[in-house]
Amino acid sequence: MNDNGQATILQVEQLNVYYDTFHAVRNVSFEVRAGEIFGLLGPNGAGKTSTLAAIEGLLQPRSGKIHVAGYDIAEKKKYARASMGVQLQATSFQPELLVPEIIQLYAGVYGVEMNKQKVDSILKEIELSSASSKRFGQLSGGQQQRVSLVIAMIHNPELVLLDEPTTGLDPQSRRQLWERMENMRSKKHGILVTTHSMEEAESVCDRIAIIDHGQIIAIDEPQRLIDLHRDDPKVISVSRRGRITLEDVFIGLTGKQIRS
Numbered sequence: 001m002n003d004n005g006q007a008t009i010l011q012v013e014q015l016n017v018y019y020d021t022f023h024a025v026r027n028v029s030f031e032v033r034a035g036e037i038f039g040l041l042g043p044n045g046a047g048k049t050s051t052l053a054a055i056e057g058l059l060q061p062r063s064g065k066i067h068v069a070g071y072d073i074a075e076k077k078k079y080a081r082a083s084m085g086v087q088l089q090a091t092s093f094q095p096e097l098l099v100p101e102i103i104q105l106y107a108g109v110y111g112v113e114m115n116k117q118k119v120d121s122i123l124k125e126i127e128l129s130s131a132s133s134k135r136f137g138q139l140s141g142g143q144q145q146r147v148s149l150v151i152a153m154i155h156n157p158e159l160v161l162l163d164e165p166t167t168g169l170d171p172q173s174r175r176q177l178w179e180r181m182e183n184m185r186s187k188k189h190g191i192l193v194t195t196h197s198m199e200e201a202e203s204v205c206d207r208i209a210i211i212d213h214g215q216i217i218a219i220d221e222p223q224r225l226i227d228l229h230r231d232d233p234k235v236i237s238v239s240r241r242g243r244i245t246l247e248d249v250f251i252g253l254t255g256k257q258i259r260s
């Protein structure tokens with residue numbers, strides 16, 4: 001429990017990730033609570049996907065502690081992973097498999113019962129009934145993303161990790177995804193989402209962390225971040241049309257140069 005009486009679903013403490021000698025994630029610490037949408041915001045190469053990969057247990061951090069639903073991922077990896085659902089930045093399932101086959105395959109991996117009616121109702125829910133006889137490779141990028149999100153949630157995990165889930169989605173699908181995220185929040189899941197979209201961060205995230213060059217440089221509620229940094233000369237210098245937005249704070253704090 002934290003000060004607000006919410007359970008902590010994800011705790012990341014002093015995380016450090018290296019690729020050989022390159023220090024990609026530097027002393028990153030944050031927590032995600034039950035019933036919270038937490039946004040990780042940062043430019044290309046900031047270390048967002050690397051942070052998620054360490055939480056997922058896909059890469060071994062050099063140091064730091066990660067607890068998912070109370071389980072230390074270094075000691076109780078199986079339990080920790082059973083408590084999280086993951087939608088990767090570039091999820092790709094075997095393109096030749098039928099969509100219902102993929103859903104059933106992953107349900108099997110997580111020990112979730114899945115008959116044809118249940119598959120149909122899932123596809124209906126994401127408005128993809130037409131995909132019931134299609135191969136994954138025949139779906140558009142946005143449709144594939146909808147399927148991969150459903151699969152990430154198939155075992156009703158306490159923590160959901162979404163790496164840029166709305167990139168490439170049309171406005172309708174994006175709104176639908178936001179609603180799904182809000183729905184998960186109301187059921188007390190914890191959601192960690194990476195994004196480049198300031199609109200997304202402002203619209204759906206309860207709190208955000210801004211990360212750059214592997215380091216977290218600010219964590220707060222979106223509106224509080226704006227209020228805290230509205231007088232910062234670096235922020236004012238990049239503002240447009242005389243009002244300070246979250247994007248101005250983001251660019252002001254991370255700088256204007258494009259990451260190589």
Ligand SMILES: Nc1ncnc2c1ncn2[C@@H]1O[C@H](COP(=O)(O)OP(=O)(O)OP(=O)(O)O)[C@@H](O)[C@H]1O
Binds near residue numbers: 044045047
């Ligand atoms: N497998 C790897 N080997 C070596 N360097 C890597 C590897 N994966 C990522 N990096 C480097 O680590 C840094 C962080 O990359 P990461 O993918 O975590 O960034 P990101 O914040 O997710 O960026 P984006 O917004 O572009 O997805 C980058 O400098 C990247 O080049």
Ligand SMILES: [Mg+2]
Binds near residue numbers: 050089
């Ligand atoms: Mg990434």
